[in-house]
Amino acid sequence: xxxxxxxxxxxxxxxxxxxxxLAPRLPTLEGKVLHLVDCxxxxxxxxxxxxxxxxxxxxxxxxxxxxxPRESWVDDPAMRARVVAEADAAVFAVGL
Amino acid sequence: xxxxADGVPTVAVHTHVFARLARNAARxxxxxxxxxxxxxxxxxxxxxxxxxxxxxxxDPVNKRPFMQExxxxxxxxxxxxxxxxxxxxxxxxRLLDPDTQDNLYREFEQNRWTDYLPIVLPTxxxxxxxxxxxxxxxxxxxxxxxxTYYREFWEFTVEKVAVxxxxxxxxxxxxxxxxALAASGITARQSSTTSWAAPAIVNGPIxxxxxxxxxxxxxxxxxxxxxxxxxxxxxxxxxxxxxxVIGDTYMGSIGNAYNYAxxxxxxxxxxxxxxxxxxxxxKPEDSVVTTVFGGWYTQSGxxxxxxxxxxxxxxxxxxxxYSAPIILMDPTVARGFVDLGFKTKQELIAWCADNARxxxxxxxxxxxxxxxxxxxxxxxxxxxxxxLKAAPDQLITKYRPEDISIVVIGGETQAAWKMIGGxxxxxxxxxxxxxx
Numbered sequence: 001x002x003x004x005x006x007x008x009x010x011x012x013x014x015x016x017x018x019x020x021x022l023a024p025r026l027p028t029l030e031g032k033v034l035h036l037v038d039c040x041x042x043x044x045x046x047x048x049x050x051x052x053x054x055x056x057x058x059x060x061x062x063x064x065x066x067x068x069p070r071e072s073w074v075d076d077p078a079m080r081a082r083v084v085a086e087a088d089a090a091v092f093a094v095g096l
Numbered sequence: 097x098x099x100x101a102d103g104v105p106t107v108a109v110h111t112h113v114f115a116r117l118a119r120n121a122a123r124x125x126x127x128x129x130x131x132x133x134x135x136x137x138x139x140x141x142x143x144x145x146x147x148x149x150x151x152x153x154x155d156p157v158n159k160r161p162f163m164q165e166x167x168x169x170x171x172x173x174x175x176x177x178x179x180x181x182x183x184x185x186x187x188x189x190r191l192l193d194p195d196t197q198d199n200l201y202r203e204f205e206q207n208r209w210t211d212y213l214p215i216v217l218p219t220x221x222x223x224x225x226x227x228x229x230x231x232x233x234x235x236x237x238x239x240x241x242x243x244t245y246y247r248e249f250w251e252f253t254v255e256k257v258a259v260x261x262x263x264x265x266x267x268x269x270x271x272x273x274x275x276a277l278a279a280s281g282i283t284a285r286q287s288s289t290t291s292w293a294a295p296a297i298v299n300g301p302i303x304x305x306x307x308x309x310x311x312x313x314x315x316x317x318x319x320x321x322x323x324x325x326x327x328x329x330x331x332x333x334x335x336x337x338x339x340x341v342i343g344d345t346y347m348g349s350i351g352n353a354y355n356y357a358x359x360x361x362x363x364x365x366x367x368x369x370x371x372x373x374x375x376x377x378x379k380p381e382d383s384v385v386t387t388v389f390g391g392w393y394t395q396s397g398x399x400x401x402x403x404x405x406x407x408x409x410x411x412x413x414x415x416x417x418y419s420a421p422i423i424l425m426d427p428t429v430a431r432g433f434v435d436l437g438f439k440t441k442q443e444l445i446a447w448c449a450d451n452a453r454x455x456x457x458x459x460x461x462x463x464x465x466x467x468x469x470x471x472x473x474x475x476x477x478x479x480x481x482x483x484l485k486a487a488p489d490q491l492i493t494k495y496r497p498e499d500i501s502i503v504v505i506g507g508e509t510q511a512a513w514k515m516i517g518g519x520x521x522x523x524x525x526x527x528x529x530x531x532x
Binding site: 002003004005006007008009010011012013014015016017018019020021022023024025026027028029034040041042043044046047049050051053054058068069070071072073074075080083084087088089090091092093094 | 103109129166170188195197246
């Protein structure tokens with residue numbers, strides 16, 4: 001019979017995950033306000049400008065606005081509140 | 097995800113190498129079906145036309161046109177799972193199922209709970225012995241850690257720190273230092289693409305009490321205490337924060353040798369200057385550990401010699417602009433600077449801050465200054481705002497004096513110094529005595 005050892009689990013305690021539903025989707029983006037949220041990563045501003053140009057060319061009825069948080073890596077409640085108040089939909093880019 | 101939860105449909109765009117990480121982050125935030133679209137890596141450094149090609153091209157993860165994926169994400173129908181999210185708990189047992197020694201070694205390695213060097217298995221007896229190194233209760237919560245800002249914090253107790261200290265091979269008398277490192281909240285397993293580490297400096301009487309080494313080879317593998325305390329900080333970071341797994345909770349492109357162990361002691365006895373902790377308001381008889389988010393670069397040199405100013409200017413110019421240096425210097429170097437008129441560390445720090453200069457163009461041509469400092473500059477926060485206004489060729493200072501630190505360390509066999517990345521302003525000092 002091999003000798004059995006009892007050892008501790010080395011991991012910490014994960015928080016409980018609470019499920020959150022996705023927001024209702026829009027039937028169409030036509031005539032809607034789409035916020036393009038620049039996450040401030042290196043060169044993401046240029047990416048967002050190109051995305052805005054794509055909408056201007058292919059879906060001119062979508063009202064795009066580039067929005068920036070106060071700083072990168074840090075939650076910006078004021079910016080989030082603005083998106084929730086003013087936008088019908090939002091794209092966040094380019095995040096890691 | 098917070099905007100999505102507030103009722104606005106969103107799509108998050110990531111580069112393809114972060115697909116696993118991004119999906120896992122969505123899952124542990126309760127939204128596993130969060131709409132995500134992907135473009136190829138890299139985005140950094142590409143001209144507008146190349147980024148436009150990404151937008152016109154195919155999402156390399158979902159294998160559909162990128163814009164189709166994005167538009168579908170905002171307007172497509174929701175599923176039942178979209179409407180409920182996913183709730184779950186991840187319980188961590190106190191003990192693992194009994195098994196043979198060989199099987200347990202294999203289990204720890206397969207679960208990525210080690211640094212792939214041999215560990216000491218944390219038996220109940222060994223953990224109980226480690227816990228005798230502190231007066232704190234085993235079930236007391238020490239703190240929280242996470243691999244990066246957008247991940248969830250994991251919590252841990254004194255006992256869980258003891259488990260990792262045992263695995264690292266530490267002795268009970270080292271345990272207060274290890275608890276202080278854990279309490280700092282600075283992980284030694286940051287997930288950043290920049291491959292950070294967490295160098296730490298120990299000051300005060302405990303260095304001598306537990307046999308930490310600050311003489312010849314102080315940064316190397318020549319002390320049981322240095323090696324195992326540093327390793328304990330590393331192991332507890334990865335295991336107590338929810339892992340350090342490539343592609344999931346670790347993305348450092350090159351990696352970092354300081355991730356194995358990087359806890360060092362200042363050679364206070366041979367230094368002509370005040371020790372680090374006394375500089376910052378602690379008493380000489382206090383024992384303190386200073387943990388720094390850094391370790392990205394290392395430069396080395398000799399001196400001070402006749403041309404020290406030129407060499408220091410060049411080295412300081414070459415240091416990464418977001419991360420001010422910790423200047424580690426042998427006691428002979430420190431005494432040489434005293435002979436040159438620098439009666440305190442602060443005087444030499446002031447000289448370094450004034451002479452660490454690059455062109456504004458070079459300062460801002462950096463991923464971290466662009467991402468983390470430029471938003472402050474645009475918001476008018478000094479000194480970043482003035483640096484942003486400077487002409488591209490204007491030489492500007494890189495660091496605030498309060499972000500540079502000097503630590504005297506080494507055994508006087510060579511007048512050697514090193515500059516290691518680690519902004520003091522983002523460090524955390526913890527009194528070890530509070531964890532005895």
